[in-house]
Amino acid sequence: MGHMKIIRHMKDRRSANGMLSAAWRRSLSKSLLAWFKLSARDLPWRRTRDLYAIWISEIMLQQTQVATVVPYFERFVRRFPDVESLAAADEHEVLKLWEGLGYYRRARQLHAAAQQIAGEHGGQFPTSIDAVRSLPGIGRYTAGAILSIGLDQRLPILEANTIRVLSRLAAYRGDVNSGAGRQRLWDIAESILPKSDCGAFNQGLMELGSEICTPRSPACNTCPVVALCAAHRKDLVARIPGPTKSKNYQQVTEIAVVIRRGGNVLLRQCQRGERWAGLSKVCSGGQVERPCRSADRRQRARFGRPERGVGESAGHDETWSHPISDYPPRVRSGSCLTARPNREPWR
Numbered sequence: 288m289g290h291m292k293i294i295r296h297m298k299d300r301r302s303a304n305g306m307l308s309a310a311w312r313r314s315l316s317k318s319l320l321a322w323f324k325l326s327a328r329d330l331p332w333r334r335t336r337d338l339y340a341i342w343i344s345e346i347m348l349q350q351t352q353v354a355t356v357v358p359y360f361e362r363f364v365r366r367f368p369d370v371e372s373l374a375a376a377d378e379h380e381v382l383k384l385w386e387g388l389g390y391y392r393r394a395r396q397l398h399a400a401a402q403q404i405a406g407e408h409g410g411q412f413p414t415s416i417d418a419v420r421s422l423p424g425i426g427r428y429t430a431g432a433i434l435s436i437g438l439d440q441r442l443p444i445l446e447a448n449t450i451r452v453l454s455r456l457a458a459y460r461g462d463v464n465s466g467a468g469r470q471r472l473w474d475i476a477e478s479i480l481p482k483s484d485c486g487a488f489n490q491g492l493m494e495l496g497s498e499i500c501t502p503r504s505p506a507c508n509t510c511p512v513v514a515l516c517a518a519h520r521k522d523l524v525a526r527i528p529g530p531t532k533s534k535n536y537q538q539v540t541e542i543a544v545v546i547r548r549g550g551n552v553l554l555r556q557c558q559r560g561e562r563w564a565g566l567s568k569v570c571s572g573g574q575v576e577r578p579c580r581s582a583d584r585r586q587r588a589r590f591g592r593p594e595r596g597v598g599e600s601a602g603h604d605e606t607w608s609h610p611i612s613d614y615p616p617r618v619r620s621g622s623c624l625t626a627r628p629n630r631e632p633w634r
């Protein structure tokens with residue numbers, strides 16, 4: 288009964304410019320903050336207000352799940368406990384600690400940003416939004432997250448979870464990836480910020496999106512803000528966020544040759560300017576237009592015929608893929624080459 292009363296009370300109460308009303312916003316922050324206080328997961332980066340540690344966690348959490356990030360975060364801040372130690376590190380060591388997290392550009396930018404902070408801010412993580420946004424790899428979301436969580440600055444955030452939560456709360460049916468859709472959601476994110484506790488409020492929104500307001504089966508029956516949710520009231524939850532334009536992935540086909548000798552595999556370190564710069568990979572014969580036959584021809588032209596008995600499709604004909612980058616690799620293994628003793632076929 289009380290629940291129904293709240294729903295009626297909040298129904299369609301919007302201000303003239305279409306933004307959500309003051310009473311709605313007060314109720315949202317009160318309910319969300321109370322829920323977050325009770326339900327927040329205990330995560331290592333939530334036990335500190337250190338801007339450096341929050342920054343590391345925010346960069347690692349981009350495109351990566353919380354459970355995956357926890358051990359990486361702990362290892363990383365143990366080895367590099369502050370800006371100075373990260374700035375002084377060798378890039379190869381930074382990439383090594385990042386190995387397995389994917390999107391390695393994040394690690395390189397983190398390292399470059401630490402060097403910028405050491406050079407321009409005496410090693411102290413900056414506290415103004417403009418200075419933070421001028422660092423490599425930091426956009427509006429990351430800057431807002433670091434400064435609101437660490438210092439309670441009144442800054443909005445917008446990332447995958449909050450995009451979903453806000454578009455449902457406001458029953459926004461436009462394309463959330465379009466310029467207009469993003470602007471609308473940033474405006475909402477800004478307009479609903481409470482006067483204080485912005486760090487907890489922003490984290491509460493993200494937590495709600497991660498734990499309750501999930502993409503496919505949101506748990507509306509246990510949602511702390513169900514009474515304020517326009518999508519729920521209009522029975523539109525399953526249709527929001529609406530369809531978005533799918534991303535155009537670039538198709539690139541490369542020959543990769545695994546060269547073994549005894550129990551060893553020949554690896555080379557990718558140089559600056561290459562796609563996987565700083566990382567190690569098996570030898571590559573470059574890009575080809577057609578994956579199979581031309582790859583085999585070029586492989587032979589460069590490396591000679593595969594050794595008899597090992598040759599093409601040596602029992603490894605399989606395809607797999609993993610979404611770790613803008614070039615999600617699809618690997619088809621088929622041919623392999625084994626170095627004969629005292630002969631180096633890669634020359």
Ligand code: SF4
Pocket residue numbers: 452455456499500501505506507510511512513516518519524
């Ligand atoms: S009521 Fe459902 S759709 Fe609305 S915010 Fe809560 S979980 Fe999300």
